Amino acid sequence: MKKQTFIIGAGLMVVVLLIFGAGVGAYTGYLGLSWDSGTAKIDDPALAKQLQTSKQQDSDDGPEAIDILFLGTNAMESAPGPADSTASTGFLTDMIMVVHIPADRSGVQLVSIPNDTWVRVPGHGQGTVESSAEDGGLPLAVQTISEFLAVDIDHVAVVDLAGLSALTDLVGGVEVESSTAFESGGHDFRVGSNTLGGEAALAFVCERTAFPKGDLQRIRNQQEFIRAVGTQVVSSDYEFNPVKMSELIRVLSPFLTVDSGLNASKLVKLGTQLKGISEDDFDFVTAPTEVPVVTDGDGVRLTADRGGLEKLKQAIADDTVSDYSFRAEDRHR
Template identity: 40%
Template sequence: MLVALLSTLGALAGVATVLAVVAAAFVGSLARSFDTHAEAIPEPFPVGDRPAPSSGAENTLLIGSDSRSGLDPDGDHAAGGRSDTLMLAHVPADRRHVYLMSIMRDSWVDVPGHGQAKINAAYSWGGVPLTVQTVEQLLDVRIDHVAEIDLAGFESMTDALGGVTVQSPQDFTARGHHFVRGANRLDGEQALAFVRERYAFADADHTRVRNQQAFLRGVFDQVVSRRTLTNPGRLQEFVTATSEHLAVDPGLDATTIARLGWSLRGVRPDDLVTFTMPTAGGGTTPDGQSFVRLDEHDRAAISTALRSDDLQQWLDTRPR
């Protein structure tokens, strides 16, 4: 998800705000650790015509998948692997917020060269480049960076932080773990169960997406807390644990992340805004696949808001 990139960004951003007490050599060590352990995605972007770059704002596509570690949590044995989680991280030019929009993995969209299909099929058919192309076509905005996280890395990432507190919208049991409505303190194994589960919910992936957003917020809160930023050992362990399960485009190195992190030094946990791309019911294909219809009016409005760098205005008009 995804989570790792924003969390690593948050860690490096936090480091930048406490340079007075953290040695510059240690910051360099974190950067080297990220660049050493994070995998580079070869040719991550599509060729041919693409939307024009944004002016000041940055859009990063975050892909969460178990296929990189050979895991198959849902037991569907999807050929070629599928993107289990898809999020767009939008950082506006004013750097006052970070917006994280989840895109339902079963969203019915046009996949370039393949026609109508679930959006997660793009990863199976064409990997990261086709996934980027599909999202760019869907939203008519350019993806500046892309990061893929191995969901199995959530376990070591969470344990490196000493645990993460998440707010669950409901009680449920998943993979041998029970979660209560409200605050839950999770270790790595519990965190992995929390973000993967969908069968325990009547609305399946809808709640899973909300749980993933809750987990990301919990990680972000923990990363920028004083307990983490003033603990060099924990910070080093977290960056290493995260980057070992992360693949990024070649331009998204530690220097780029640190530069973006510095520009976001004024952002606080409450400035992280999470939401899901609105849907309009579901359907079933002739061969029996269930899919989710995106709300076309909202899709067009989000596209306009992203291009004009005014996503907050669109959110303000949405019912609470």
Template identity: 40%
Template sequence: MALTKKKRISLTVILSIVVVVLAVAVGGGIFALTLAQKFDGQTEKIDDPFPDEANRPAKTDTGAQNILLLGSDTRGEIGDKELDNIKGDRSDSMMVLHIPGDRSGVYITSFMRDSWVPIPGHGSAKINAAMAYGGPKLAVEVVEKLINTRIDHVAVIDFDGFEKLTDALGGVTINNPIAFTAMHGKQYFKEGEITLSGTDALSFVRERYSFKDGDYQRARNQQLYMKGVMNKLLSKETLTNPGRVIESIDALAPFLKVDSGLNAGFAAGLAPSMANVRGEDVQFITAPTTGTGTSPDGQSIVRLDDAKMGQLATAFQTDKLEEYFAANKK
């Protein structure tokens, strides 16, 4: 099915869930072989998504894992192109999922799509242009330079399972901080606790025009929804229901393209130390910015906070994101 404009939202909110749930579910012994077969059998592989060795940060020995999550801004299915060579399409969203060496939790850093950054060979541009200029390989290089840390795995998602996942979970409950009416579909979301169905969730995470700070609130809403899904999927209620876990993986795996190392074997390796990870152990933050501005060629952009980005890079390098998140989370 073609990916419609309605469904081109922040696609990577789902990918993080798949990685974590797969590891936790396997660790809990929930139909491990079945999950592995479904995940590996339905995901497609990206050929060599990493930059040349000379252009990469030095390796560290912290034992942490960093996974770059990309949502492609294609107008149709990613499968229509050789993904490792995909150009001309901007990434709809970009996140780095960090699993610390002690496997005590999960830390997800999202980069706003209009962040103005250096892109090797192309000067400065919005971060979401990296995919357009050089595919996943260039996107990895850009992010590695920002966090001065290696990306261990890469995944891109072409999303068409969003509504199915939400509805398979019986809806996702969140505490909405701001009442608003979505521009598309005119759905009204009241302030306070609400339960989102699949269709509602699409409108909720996509909206930006209803807010004074636009993309900033949209990013917060996407993280809020993602947290709700994590809480539901990593709850005892779900993890003791193999059918629900398998249904969730089954709905999402066909829309993922991953590097060859991001497989069920990788998840199984994480599983023993992540079996006790739950929704409250998954933390989210947005890469620090100083606000919006205008580029030299007149584009509306988001300016990264260089000083705090340096602190974030150090936290990645030293595997101390827990401390950084605690000090900077609003």
């Protein structure tokens, strides 16, 4: 049976977005206060320069497409936080996604970019896409990914992936389907169904060295986890329970660092516009790459499939990513 409201997330971000959409009246204001007081905000000119600003206000013709860069890290000691005076502190990424919200607000598309994808890093020559965050923090990461996908990034969010562990424990665990058997962090995952607690969930979404395809398999696991946690949140009726919604925001917000424009007011507006979407309106896409190449240092280099990448870039420009996802070779529903 089709769910009327499907709460899901790029890790955490879209979970939060749709919870704001489910809130009502004064209670939405309370959720907003919890969000604004709990999340770390970065208000830095170098980052603001890289973020798109012309789409912040809806036009007379209605809403425009929104693109949010979502970076996950399992090493938050190096990530930007409230004590930082700038956003330029380098940090390591374990997850790179662009959350694309189309102008008609008919769904959400999550575009994963493999960390090992070889790209042009402005001012640093060629390198992996993950090196942009390590070399120049959020401003350089936004600039690099914006250029790679030919997309204007409106907002950016960095999540401590430990938040996925906290989310998993909060909802009582999640059930994921694994396409391969592997071990990580003392946790054994079998082919088929696996029920995960918080620590196992973190291992499931962060592991990549155990797989011949490395980051490509990790992305599949991340997308599977997002699907599974969304299903679990829906089955627990969070959108209909103000106490549960409040607790979810309270638990998640400390794990998020966002640009100053991604405030409660913005989330309420976007969440309200997305209120009617369902499980079938979410799509996962991975930026297309060629066969992985092992480098001299035993690292892996992924070269973008130029033909496939151009089709993805055109779909983003035309706001037809949902249609593209049905034709894409590597998609996850």
